[in-house]
Amino acid sequence: MTEEIKADMELDLKGLLCPLPMVRVSQNITKVPVGGIIKAVATDPGSLADIPSWAKSTGNEVLKTEKVEKDLIFYIKRLK
Amino acid sequence: MNMDPFSFIVAILVYVAVIVFVAGMTFKIIVWAKSPRMKINLGIYPKPRNGFVRFFRIIRDSFIFPQTLEVDRWMWVFAMLFHAALFVALFGHFRLVREFTFVSNVIGQDNLNTLGAVGGGTMGIIMLIALGYYLFRRFASPYKDISVPEDFILIILLAGIVGLGDHMRFFGAVHTEDYREYFQSIMRFKPAFNEALAQSQTRWVLSWHVLFVNLFVIYFPFSKLVHLIGTFFANKVRSE
Amino acid sequence: MLDIEKKELMIQTLKNKVNKQLLYYLDVCARCAICRDACHQYKVTRDPKYIPAYRAELIRRLYKKYFSVLGKLFPKIYEAKDIDDEFLLSELYQVTYACTGCRRCMYYCPFSIDTLHILSVAKAILLSAGMENQILRELSDAAIMKGENIELFKDIFVTMLKESEPEIREKIKDKNAQIPIDKKNADVLYVALSGMHSILPAAIIFDKAKINWTLSMFEAANYGYFLGDSQKAKTIADRIVSEAKRLNVKEVIITECGHAYRVMNFFYEAWTGQKPPFKVSALIDSISRYIKDGLIEVNKNPSSEIVTYHDPCQVGRNGGFFEEPRYVINAITDNFRELTPNRTKSWCCGGGGGLVAIPEMDEFRIKTGEIKANQIKETEARIIISPCENCRLQLDSLNEKYGMDIKVKSMMEFVAENLKV
Ligand code: HEM
Ligand code: SF4
Numbered sequence: 001m002t003e004e005i006k007a008d009m010e011l012d013l014k015g016l017l018c019p020l021p022m023v024r025v026s027q028n029i030t031k032v033p034v035g036g037i038i039k040a041v042a043t044d045p046g047s048l049a050d051i052p053s054w055a056k057s058t059g060n061e062v063l064k065t066e067k068v069e070k071d072l073i074f075y076i077k078r079l080k
Numbered sequence: 081m082n083m084d085p086f087s088f089i090v091a092i093l094v095y096v097a098v099i100v101f102v103a104g105m106t107f108k109i110i111v112w113a114k115s116p117r118m119k120i121n122l123g124i125y126p127k128p129r130n131g132f133v134r135f136f137r138i139i140r141d142s143f144i145f146p147q148t149l150e151v152d153r154w155m156w157v158f159a160m161l162f163h164a165a166l167f168v169a170l171f172g173h174f175r176l177v178r179e180f181t182f183v184s185n186v187i188g189q190d191n192l193n194t195l196g197a198v199g200g201g202t203m204g205i206i207m208l209i210a211l212g213y214y215l216f217r218r219f220a221s222p223y224k225d226i227s228v229p230e231d232f233i234l235i236i237l238l239a240g241i242v243g244l245g246d247h248m249r250f251f252g253a254v255h256t257e258d259y260r261e262y263f264q265s266i267m268r269f270k271p272a273f274n275e276a277l278a279q280s281q282t283r284w285v286l287s288w289h290v291l292f293v294n295l296f297v298i299y300f301p302f303s304k305l306v307h308l309i310g311t312f313f314a315n316k317v318r319s320e
Numbered sequence: 321m322l323d324i325e326k327k328e329l330m331i332q333t334l335k336n337k338v339n340k341q342l343l344y345y346l347d348v349c350a351r352c353a354i355c356r357d358a359c360h361q362y363k364v365t366r367d368p369k370y371i372p373a374y375r376a377e378l379i380r381r382l383y384k385k386y387f388s389v390l391g392k393l394f395p396k397i398y399e400a401k402d403i404d405d406e407f408l409l410s411e412l413y414q415v416t417y418a419c420t421g422c423r424r425c426m427y428y429c430p431f432s433i434d435t436l437h438i439l440s441v442a443k444a445i446l447l448s449a450g451m452e453n454q455i456l457r458e459l460s461d462a463a464i465m466k467g468e469n470i471e472l473f474k475d476i477f478v479t480m481l482k483e484s485e486p487e488i489r490e491k492i493k494d495k496n497a498q499i500p501i502d503k504k505n506a507d508v509l510y511v512a513l514s515g516m517h518s519i520l521p522a523a524i525i526f527d528k529a530k531i532n533w534t535l536s537m538f539e540a541a542n543y544g545y546f547l548g549d550s551q552k553a554k555t556i557a558d559r560i561v562s563e564a565k566r567l568n569v570k571e572v573i574i575t576e577c578g579h580a581y582r583v584m585n586f587f588y589e590a591w592t593g594q595k596p597p598f599k600v601s602a603l604i605d606s607i608s609r610y611i612k613d614g615l616i617e618v619n620k621n622p623s624s625e626i627v628t629y630h631d632p633c634q635v636g637r638n639g640g641f642f643e644e645p646r647y648v649i650n651a652i653t654d655n656f657r658e659l660t661p662n663r664t665k666s667w668c669c670g671g672g673g674g675l676v677a678i679p680e681m682d683e684f685r686i687k688t689g690e691i692k693a694n695q696i697k698e699t700e701a702r703i704i705i706s707p708c709e710n711c712r713l714q715l716d717s718l719n720e721k722y723g724m725d726i727k728v729k730s731m732m733e734f735v736a737e738n739l740k741v
């Protein structure tokens with residue numbers, strides 16, 4: 001990891017089943033400023049497709065997706 | 081002609097009412113028939129096994145709607161009483177078209193008159209009680225929140241019809257034969273009172289009764305009462 | 321105030337939605353309110369706007385304004401309302417997206433009025449006004465985006481599937497068991513949800529039954545349907561239809577998800593004018609067939625816990641599966657106890673219609689689930705099975721809120737746990 005991404009907000013979405021991880025991210029995105037970053041930790045593999053697709057369709061950006069053991073970590077940047 | 085102007089106008093209005101009713105119902109049915117049908121069947125499961133069972137169910141659901149008994153017992157009871165009484169009372173009116181000789185031949189003219197008086201009277205009272213229940217409900221929450229003026233107009237018109245009908249039944253000195261002559265005079269397009277009616281104050285009750293009927297019948301095709309026919313179609317959707 | 325063009329569009333939308341059913345329903349309702357206590361939402365909240373007939377009345381007011389002679393002549397008496405009446409629209413929004421689509425009101429109405437059908441028109445009008453539910457729209461858009469950008473997630477998805485395979489192999493003692501994906505000419509395309517919980521147990525069952533199957537890349541859930549946008553819903557369903565065509569499968573099995581099965585089996589035809597070119601089955605139906613045909617065997621009475629079953633509205637009353645799930649449960653346990661009422665009269669759990677995905681509905685949804693919670697408590701069951709994802713999410717919430725002390729399971733989970741290997 002060359003650079004550590006600094007998150008403005010962390011969301012613990014572990015154990016939540018699809019579609020709730022995506023819903024929580026959507027709910028919270030307006031709580032960070034434009035350009036701000038949410039770090040979301042989910043366990044449901046469905047979020048692997050859901051969160052990036054959601055970001056794409058709402059015009060936000062997933063900077064990075066990591067898999068650490070069973071955790072799926074998303075860094076989502078608010079663009080608008 | 082021995083009719084007062086009011087009674088005459090009411091009698092003429094009968095023709096208007098019949099025309100409006102037939103045209104209105106025809107129009108309604110044409111609109112229904114011409115609108116597109118949903119491509120898919122969205123009935124409730126379990127669905128009937130075959131066409132015969134489906135037909136049986138549509139009839140059962142339209143006439144008895146048994147499932148309603150489970151959620152609203154009193155409404156079911158009063159709706160049943162009201163509709164049954166309405167049906168019997170309507171049927172009784174056919175004596176005005178033609179005497180029920182098939183009945184009087186068997187039980188005698190006097191007994192038929194008594195049957196008519198007791199039966200008709202009972203039906204009238206049942207309807208009044210049921211209408212009272214319908215109306216009373218609509219003043220209570222939550223029914224008042226979903227009621228619209230149309231609901232009250234219909235109940236008031238019906239109460240007028242039934243109340244005046246009962247009045248003739250219980251207080252009149254006029255007999256069925258006289259009413260039959262009146263009714264047949266309208267059917268012959270020569271509305272007139274016979275001597276007995278022209279002499280009696282009951283003619284006012286009669287004319288008001290008929291006026292309410294006219295208004296009710298004119299309003300019918302434009303009100304929720306098209307459920308008379310619609311119920312069969314809507315219940316058909318349920319079992320498809 | 322909404323502008324003229326938008327208003328025209330909304331009126332046009334209402335016009336386009338007029339069909340026989342809608343007309344019967346709008347013309348016939350006696351406002352007898354028999355439906356009121358059939359709806360769990362009114363029964364719990366006692367708020368008149370949740371009476372099914374009141375919800376329908378909102379659409380009836382618009383219909384009177386634009387289609388009925390008397391409504392045009394006497395708008396005051398007929399309470400006819402302009403289609404851009406803001407108060408009406410805001411009430412319409414509330415009661416429409418609150419409806420779980422359980423159609424219990426239709427079951428009890430003396431005229432069988434389908435409030436859900438009327439509210440599907442309401443959704444179309446709200447959409448044309450740009451007033452649709454935001455979360456449901458985002459979920460639909462994300463699903464469409466997912467269909468167009470498989471490369472976004474395919475590799476990592478396949479990796480996760482591979483990582484799960486050892487678990488299956490161990491469970492059914494079969495070294496060759498796998499989770500096939502993208503397999504041409506398979507007999508069955510299984511459409512799961514996006515979570516592993518809907519993939520693993522099914523994979524165990526299919527592999528044990530030696531079914532020639534393959535897993536769909538997409539989830540069965542269709543938020544376009546809940547949103548009420550038939551265009552989007554169709555696009556979402558088309559992801560699966562074209563995948564099935566491409567892989568040339570004979571049968572598509574939809575996972576335990578009530579609305580998803582109905583979408584494929586009924587609504588797809590309504591939206592496209594044609595049936596999908598393959599057999600559509602519901603997973604519970606397939607599982608019960610596998611047991612009947614001896615393809616899989618289950619252990620009888622592995623525990624003495626009482627088991628109960630919740631008929632999801634979209635699976636039971638609206639989908640037609642009443643006896644299949646009971647057959648499967650009774651094959652596993654002698655301690656099955658029914659909820660009362662059940663089957664076609666089953667109470668809605670309160671989570672349908674996409675409500676579990678709408679955060680602002682959380683409180684309402686859990687509150688209106690009270691009837692279901694009490695019903696479940698009465699059985700003293702420790703396990704509840706329900707073959708619908710929406711129901712299970714709701715039952716989990718209810719379990720927590722009402723302290724039911726119960727395990728919520730899908731049928732495939734229950735079967736996979738008790739599979740004879
Ligand atoms: C056959 C199936 C029918 C069903 C299921 C049915 C059902 C109902 C129900 C549930 C009501 C209650 C309305 C309220 O709460 O106010 C009602 C009212 C009424 N129905 Fe029917 N009905 C049927 C046939 C008919 C027929 C054949 C007529 C006749 C001419 C009729 C005339 C009326 C009238 C006059 C009212 C009372 C008006 C009112 O309360 O609005 N119905 N009906
Ligand atoms: S039960 Fe049916 S007819 Fe009666 S108010 Fe409800 S929807 Fe209307």
Ligand code: SF4
Nearest residue numbers: 359419420422423425
């Ligand atoms: S479909 Fe269910 S939630 Fe919707 S109005 Fe009817 S009973 Fe209520």
